[in-house]
Amino acid sequence: MFSLLHYAKDYRKEILLGPFFKFLEAVFELALPLYMARLIDLGIAKQDKAYIIKSASLMIGMSLVGLICVLICQYYSSIASQGFGTELREKLLKKINTFSHHELNKFGSATLITRMTADINQLQLALAMLIRLVVRAPFLSIGSVFMAFYINAQLASLFLIALFLFCLILYFLMSKTIPLYQKVQGKVDNLNQVLQESLSGVRVIRAFSQQRHGEKKMTETSDELASAYKRVANISALLNPITLLIMNSAIIILLYVGGFSVNSGNLTQGEILALINYLMQMLLALIVVSNLVIIFTKASASAKRVNELFDTTSSLIEKPTETLDFSIPPVNAVAFNNVSFKYTPDSGQALTDISFTLPLGQTLGVTGQTGSGKTTLTQLLPRFYDATIGNIELFDTPIKKLPLADIRSSIGIVPQTSTLFSGTIRDNLQWGQEKASDQECWQALKTAQCLDFVNALPNKLDTMILEGGKNFSGGQRQRLAIARALIRTPRLLILDDSLSALDYQTDLELRLALKEELTQTSLIIVSQRLSSVQDAEQILVLEDGKQVGLGKHETLLKKSTIYRNLYNSQQEREEA
Numbered sequence: 001m002f003s004l005l006h007y008a009k010d011y012r013k014e015i016l017l018g019p020f021f022k023f024l025e026a027v028f029e030l031a032l033p034l035y036m037a038r039l040i041d042l043g044i045a046k047q048d049k050a051y052i053i054k055s056a057s058l059m060i061g062m063s064l065v066g067l068i069c070v071l072i073c074q075y076y077s078s079i080a081s082q083g084f085g086t087e088l089r090e091k092l093l094k095k096i097n098t099f100s101h102h103e104l105n106k107f108g109s110a111t112l113i114t115r116m117t118a119d120i121n122q123l124q125l126a127l128a129m130l131i132r133l134v135v136r137a138p139f140l141s142i143g144s145v146f147m148a149f150y151i152n153a154q155l156a157s158l159f160l161i162a163l164f165l166f167c168l169i170l171y172f173l174m175s176k177t178i179p180l181y182q183k184v185q186g187k188v189d190n191l192n193q194v195l196q197e198s199l200s201g202v203r204v205i206r207a208f209s210q211q212r213h214g215e216k217k218m219t220e221t222s223d224e225l226a227s228a229y230k231r232v233a234n235i236s237a238l239l240n241p242i243t244l245l246i247m248n249s250a251i252i253i254l255l256y257v258g259g260f261s262v263n264s265g266n267l268t269q270g271e272i273l274a275l276i277n278y279l280m281q282m283l284l285a286l287i288v289v290s291n292l293v294i295i296f297t298k299a300s301a302s303a304k305r306v307n308e309l310f311d312t313t314s315s316l317i318e319k320p321t322e323t324l325d326f327s328i329p330p331v332n333a334v335a336f337n338n339v340s341f342k343y344t345p346d347s348g349q350a351l352t353d354i355s356f357t358l359p360l361g362q363t364l365g366v367t368g369q370t371g372s373g374k375t376t377l378t379q380l381l382p383r384f385y386d387a388t389i390g391n392i393e394l395f396d397t398p399i400k401k402l403p404l405a406d407i408r409s410s411i412g413i414v415p416q417t418s419t420l421f422s423g424t425i426r427d428n429l430q431w432g433q434e435k436a437s438d439q440e441c442w443q444a445l446k447t448a449q450c451l452d453f454v455n456a457l458p459n460k461l462d463t464m465i466l467e468g469g470k471n472f473s474g475g476q477r478q479r480l481a482i483a484r485a486l487i488r489t490p491r492l493l494i495l496d497d498s499l500s501a502l503d504y505q506t507d508l509e510l511r512l513a514l515k516e517e518l519t520q521t522s523l524i525i526v527s528q529r530l531s532s533v534q535d536a537e538q539i540l541v542l543e544d545g546k547q548v549g550l551g552k553h554e555t556l557l558k559k560s561t562i563y564r565n566l567y568n569s570q571q572e573r574e575e576a
């Protein structure tokens with residue numbers, strides 16, 4: 001956990017001064033019962049008004065200074081803990097952004113969200129408590145024992161017995177609760193995952209009338225979390241009553257034994273009150289210590305989960321030795337040389353021995369049945385994954401020799417399910433290119449065949465897109481996503497089944513516009529619909545991850561049985 005503290009290095013001053021002010025306040029708090037004892041014994045008992053006023057004023061003054069110290073400490077702890085959380089979140093997001101899709105798939109988005117939010121909140125809380133209480137609480141509990149010994153060593157031994165009993169109980173409770181807190185954190189992950197799936201898949205759930213099933217799953221998961229919490233809470237809840245029992249029993253014994261000492265003149269009334277005060281101070285400080293232990297236990301579980309992300313090395317190794325240079329036009333936009341790929345060592349072969357070249361400025365169509373490996377192939381180009389065997393070249397350079405930034409800025413990719421972000425249409429287009437002017441936005445919208453529906457919107461480019469683009473149709477969303485990819489005029493544009501929601505006419509017009517407007521751009525169109533790829537200079541046919549055809553439409557019709565069957569089945573469907 002402490003390894004994460006270096007993210008708070010900019011707040012050294014606050015981390016050192018905060019506990020110092022809290023310590024000052026604790027010194028005053030520790031001195032007050034002693035002053036109170038003197039006030040009773042020397043002021044009230046002897047009816048010395050001047051002494052009473054002097055002592056009372058001193059005590060009020062100490063309390064006020066103590067209050068100011070507390071406020072300063074709270075201020076420092078807020079600044080340091082919030083700053084620490086922000087820094088940690090930024091660094092963690094940066095780290096996650098270096099992950100390849102392998103690592104992203106392995107962790108899953110639910111746990112990444114929990115770690116970025118709940119876990120970091122827990123660490124922020126731990127730092128705030130470290131500043132506020134870590135010096136104060138032990139100082140007060142130990143200081144109370146010393147003060148008690150200073151007043152009366154015989155009665156102070158009672159403090160040691162109470163302290164011993166408390167530590168015994170605390171140890172017993174902690175040994176039970178600490179492992180349970182770690183389990184609770186895992187259950188929070190599960191709940192987040194179910195929540196995320198239920199909310200993002202709400203339409204599918206409704207379409208299948210599966211609300212009951214979704215609700216049942218949700219209830220089961222939150223019941224599991226609730227019962228894990230209950231188990232911890234049931235055990236932790238014992239701490240306060242047991243502490244009060246110890247405290248009250250000790251006070252009774254103190255009053256009983258102390259009464260004899262007062263009668264025999266060995267102890268004053270003020271001293272007995274001071275002892276009771278110190279006893280309460282000690283046990284209350286110990287309750288704070290036990291709460292601190294709980295907070296740090298939770299924080300250490302959170303730190304483990306955050307560190308797991310920091311310690312994960314991305315399978316994507318970036319060691320660029322070359323950069324993309326278009327001063328001498330490359331011959332090919334893409335070349336796959338005997339490329340094979342597996343998602344995990346244990347999974348089946350997603351691509352086997354794929355080889356093709358896409359000359360600069362030309363179009364490659366990729367087709368095949370569902371699950372044949374089309375999307376997988378496109379994901380190797382921006383290096384979302386690396387090929388297991390073989391090599392891939394982009395603009396005549398092996399992609400592993402290029403900086404990721406060069407690769408990704410030269411490729412525009414429109415995935416199968418395009419994500420639009422909440423914000424205006426302009427905001428979404430500017431994701432593609434930050435400084436795109438309105439004119440550039442309209443040009444991209446025109447090429448992507450969005451003019452008709454965007455023009456019909458009263459706020460045009462300022463129209464708000466709801467989360468996930470829910471206020472647009474599937475086809476409109478796909479075209480907006482294409483416009484976003486076009487706005488940066490990519491050198492290679494990959495449309496991964498992104499024309500599937502368009503009618504034949506719009507699909508054709510869009511492809512013609514792409515050819516006309518993007519003369520410098522090479523194109524990969526992935527589609528099961530052969531009409532979308534049949535005009536391409538080459539078509540790659542995949543089946544079960546294998547390359548079963550490569551050539552022009554007419555050639556494939558003659559030579560590839562699979563392609564011919566695909567074509568015939570689609571023709572029949574269209575005629576039916």
Ligand SMILES: Nc1ncnc2c1ncn2[C@@H]1O[C@H](COP(=O)(O)OP(=O)(O)OP(=O)(O)O)[C@@H](O)[C@H]1O
Pocket residue numbers: 105343344347350368369370371372373374375376377416528
């Ligand atoms: N993240 C993943 N982890 C493991 N296996 C995967 C993953 N993504 C895809 N696969 C597997 O890889 C194979 C190829 O999938 P891919 O998505 O590339 O097919 P596709 O041709 O694009 O299919 P579709 O036309 O249905 O989109 C399938 O067997 C699929 O189950």
